Amino acid sequence: MPLPSSTATPLLFEQGQPGRATPYVAATASARSFLPREMMRGDDLELPDLSELEMVRHFTRLSQKNFGIDLGFYPLGSCTMKHNPKVNDAAAALPGFRDLHPFTPDHLAQGALQVMWELERALSSLFGMAAFSLNPSAGAQAEFTALLIAKAYFKNRGDAGRTTVIVPDTAHGTNPASAAMVGYKVVSLKSKENGRVDPEEMRKAVGSDTAVCMMTNPNTLGLFEDEIATIAKIVHDVGGLMYYDGANANALMGITRPGDMGFDLMHLNTHKTFTIPHGGGGAGHGPVGVAAHLVDFLPSPMVVRDGPEGRTTDAHTFHLDFDRPRSIGSVRSFWSNFAHAVRALAYIYANGADGLRKVSQLAILNANYLRVKIAEFLTVPYNEICRHEFVASAQDLKRETGVRALDLAKGLLDSGYMAPTIYFPLIVPECLMVEPTETETKETLDAFVETLRSLVVSAKSEPETLFNAPQHTPVGRIDETRAARHPDLRWIPAQTGAR
Amino acid sequence: MYTPHTARDIDEMLTVVGAPTLGELARVPDAVALKVRLDLPQATAEIDLLRRFEHLAARDTGVAYRQFVGAGAYHHYVPPVLGALAMRGEFLTAYTPYQAEVSQGSLQAIYEWQTYVCLLTGLDIANASVYDGATAMAEAAIMAINATGHRTLLVSRAVHPNYRVVLKTYADGLDAVIEEIPDTAGGITDWQQLAERLAAKDVAAVVVQSPNFFGNVDTPDEASQQAIKAAGALLIGVVAEALSLAVLQPPAHWGADIAVGEAQSFGVSLAYGGPYVGFMATTKEHLRRLPGRLAGKSVDAQGRTAYVLTLQAREQHIRREKATSNICTNQAHCALLATMYLAAVGNTGLRAIATENLRRSRQLATAVANVPGFRLAHQAPFFNELVVRVPGRAGDVLAALEAKGILGGVDLGRWYPEYADAILMTATELTTDADIDALSAALKEVPARAAAV
Structure with a gap:
């Protein structure tokens, strides 16, 4: 079902009346008695006072203009929009986790530390790394962190001439952006005919200036890089490091591990593979894993288990270790997006080792099933066994009808689906990147295929409908040019007028 | 778990795909195939899973203590209405609002958040959020380096x-x-030192926090503001306790070109350090240097008001290595919580809560200073945190308080050797008379204990 068309919701700032706000905390004094006048804010602050009911209706109405996984199929490639189990939120909301202050002494925070330690161990095993840091807040920050680790590693070896990062042309945009933040020069590597990195091109690209090669496997076309071991060897032979972008890790679990492919560093988006809700764009969580030779450089603090080796028992104690002289430092105010560590660990324990392998296998099955069905009516440029996602192209359809990937995407919104990722990866024109995830039923996939098929059919008979889509959503296509040319980024109080 | 496939589904789908088994379909080259047994437990049923986590959460015994710990993360009241609304799946299970037509809820909320941040900081524009207070400050530094060409x-x-x-x-x-820039014995930035440091250097930014880490209001005077401007540098104003903005002069008032900070106080749980939500605001002239998402107001094809992510030419998915930052996923859901919090408490409530923090922290200060051997380290006006000099080492005093069921604050010696006998203590609207009485009583026993040891 598409979201219903709806009327505009007034801004919070256009609602309420002064003095109407709910008194959650009793007012017992005036600020004037506590602060020198010149330090005090005058009456310039004019936030709206709404009744609780006004506020509830406002956000309930806004929610009704939002599409989430809980409402329907969300085949957004590279984003792994799978079901977010509610038990994970319940676990994260347990008072012992929710209300724990980050400066609580270690011996009074043993549960939280154990969660972090167990997650770190689980991820290390699952991905073949020596250790993980739970410090970074999202995938992009994790990439940045990993590149800082690489930089510190080379500096520590006295290896000063490594200035470039190699990135395939199918890479996520964050890869080159992260490399630039660390001061590395970015070399883009052209993919070969079959959509994979070409070992010959890699051989030409590497040299004594190569610091890191950033890759994802499967790549953003959803294809497994079959020659990854060879590629890793080429990079290692010149002294470079291999970095694994874990955005596509949902295709790997229990099947293969970045560590076994030859990667030295990696990150995970636990908000993709490990079911943390995306929340409309965060908060994310981006653990960084490294091989043994890089462990010393991981951010601080790390959680350390004290006591006997062996199986986890509650007899062990845990502490935060800040004494890490080679560490790159830290990339956040406090240790980790801990609530997300709880969610990720709950998901791992719910599934177990065999369950996680099944998750990846079924993600691959769902993607291939869609690929085969969709290839019946839309071009699939790399029509071979894919992993958890694949790309289709509307290039031929556009030539024939004028209907572009964007128009198909908007048509899907009208039909009650989230659109696939479009115009990415950049190497496929009129690209639609489809990632169904393993949590969708065959019935859902079949219905999606039929909807997309009917859109392609109607592109040929009545393309206008698609050019004007969506019509059945809260708003229609938005004037993005106007938004960019005349930026209106906030409400302005009427009395002060112009900014 | 959470996979809906029946055996029959799998068979039918494998037939369509042309693979004999799931294992065969998912096969990778032998050289890289998994060869070890994963060190993970077997699947856990939900009922047992939740028991396991309840058991772990119960080991976090610190939550039951009387709390005087702040230092950048604060115990505040969270109205239940926030949880009821924020956990709606439409908000919680949405992705970044790229498809604006079906993301108007997230986008309007971001626009409202941007407005709140502008109103609170006094600056012109704000972004959709940054990871947390610390990274907001770092991103602001990058902006300043890019804006000034200084390093x-x-x-x-x-x-x-x-x-x-x-x-x-x-x-x-x-x-x-x-x-x-050093700090004075009075617990504020040594502004006298600023001028000479500005003179010699290619300064991109001066970074100050107010209330500062010691809890004190710490803002540059007119002369310092002028000196920063004259040096071609930007002033970055950091606010780690966003609630203070309800009663203290906003960063724009004290000359900040960029205001950044932490908004965890606005309805976001402590959660042992995250996720929280960083905010970031600046003046119009630096608009195109802002990192991260921006929601803008526009119209749809029918002329209806509509919101959309805008000025994306700054961002990594368009500019790649030339982007203003690599930030992609940010803290949307925490920013939504903060927006809901501000909408719930309103102007009246926010001032009342901030005032209650002023009142309770002064009650705390008086109670502590009345205990023989303890004194306030600074005289400067503060918001809800203060530094207390204790007899002996701070760590010993904190341990003694702990034995009485009190988390008395943070040992400042951890970062500042000259404060090895000092504790940073915090009181908020959640602090009660009973908490302060208990602290006061426990402190009275401390010197005797310290002497005994």
């Missing part, structure tokens, strides 16, 4: 130590130089 960052020693660690970590990537 030196002058950072007050009274800025949160964790924030300074993060800034240093980011600066290592940028080859920027960080220099410290």
Whole structure:
């Protein structure tokens, strides 16, 4: 079902009346008695006072203009929009986790530390790394962190001439952006005919200036890089490091591990593979894993288990270790997006080792099933066994009808689906990147295929409908040019007028 | 778990795909195939899973203590209405609002958040959020380096130590130089030292926090503001306790070109450090240097008001290595919580809660200063945190309080050797008379204990 068309919701700032706000905390004094006048804010602050009911209706109405996984199929490639189990939120909301202050002494925070330690161990095993840091807040920050680790590693070896990062042309945009933040020069590597990195091109690209090669496997076309071991060897032979972008890790679990492919560093988006809700764009969580030779450089603090080796028992104690002289430092105010560590660990324990392998296998099955069905009516440029996602192209359809990937995407919104990722990866024109995830039923996939098929059919008979889509959503296509040319980024109080 | 496939589904789908088994379909080259047994437990049923986590959460015994710990993360009241609304799946299970037509809820909420941040800081524009207070400060430093072409960052020693660690970590990537502005014995930035440090250097930004890490209001005077401007540097104003903005002069008032900070106080749970939500605001002239998402107001094809992510030419998915930042996923859901919090408490409530923090922290100060052997380290006006000098080592006093079921604050000696006998204590609207009485009584027993040891 598409979201219903709806009327505009007034801004919070256009609602309420002064003095109407709910008194959650009793007012017992005036600020004037506590602060020198010149330090005090005058009456310039004019936030709206709404009744609780006004506020509830406002956000309930806004929610009704939002599409989430809980409402329907969300085949957004590279984003792994799978079901977010509610038990994970319940676990994260347990008072012992929710209300724990980050400066609580270690011996009074043993549960939280154990969660972090167990997650770190689980991820290390699952991905073949020596250790993980739970410090970074999202995938992009994790990439940045990993590149800082690489930089510190080379500096520590006295290896000063490594200035470039190699990135395939199918890479996520964050890869080159992260490399630039660390001061590395970015070399883009052209993919070969079959959509994979070409070992010959890699051989030409590497040299004594190569610091890191950033890759994802499967790549953003959803294809497994079959020659990854060879590629890793080429990079290692010149002294470079291999970095694994874990955005596509949902295709790997229990099947293969970045560590076994030859990667030295990696990150995970636990908000993709490990079911943390995306929340409309965060908060994310981006653990960084490294091989043994890089462990010393991981951010601080790390959680350390004290006591006997062996199986986890509650007899062990845990502490935060800040004494890490080679560490790159830290990339956040406090240790980790801990609530997300709880969610990720709950998901791992719910599934177990065999369950996680099944998750990846079924993600691959769902993607291939869609690929085969969709290839019946839309071009699939790399029509071979894919992993958890694949790309289709509307290039031929556009030539024939004028209907572009964007128009198909908007048509899907009208039909009650989230659109696939479009115009990415950049190497496929009129690209639609489809990632169904393993949590969708065959019935859902079949219905999606039929909807997309009917859109392609109607592109040929009545393309206008698609050019004007969506019509059945809260708003229609938005004037993005106007938004960019005349930026209106906030409400302005009427009395002060112009900014 | 959470996979809906029946055996029959799998068979039918494998037939369509043309693979004999799931294992065969998912096969990778032997050279890289998994060869070890994963060190993970077997699947756990939900009922047992939740029991396991209840057991772990119960080991976090610290939550049951009387709390005087702040230092950048604060115990505040969270109205239940927030949880009821924020957990709606439409908000919680949506992705970044790229498809604006079906993301108007997220987008309007971001626009409202941007407005709140502008109103609170007094600046012109704000972004959709940054990871947290520390990274907001680091991103602001990058902005300043890009805006000025300078590479030196002058950072007050009274800025949160964790924030300074993060800034240093980011600066290592940028080859920027960080220099410290010392703090005075009075617990504020040594503004006298600023002028001479500004003179010699290619300063990109001066970074100050107010209320600073010691809890004190710490803002540059007119002359310092002028000196920063004259040096061609930007002033970055950090606010680690966003609630203070309800009663203290906003960063724009004291000359900040960029205001950044932490909004965890606005309805976001402590959760042992995250996720929280960083905010970031600046003046119009730096609009195109802002990192991260921006929601803008526009119209749809029918002329109806509609919101959309805008000015994306700054961002990594368009500009790749030329982007203003690599930030992609940010803190949307925490920013939504903060927006809901501000909408719920309103102007009246926010001022009342901030005032209650002023009142309770002064009640705390008086109670502590009345215990023989204890005194306030500073005279400067503060918001809800204060530094207390104790007899002996801070760690010993904190341990003694702990034995009485009290988390008395943070040992400042951890970062500042000259404060090895000092505790940073915090009181908020959640602090009760009973908490302060219990603290006071426990402190009275401390000198005797310390002497005995």
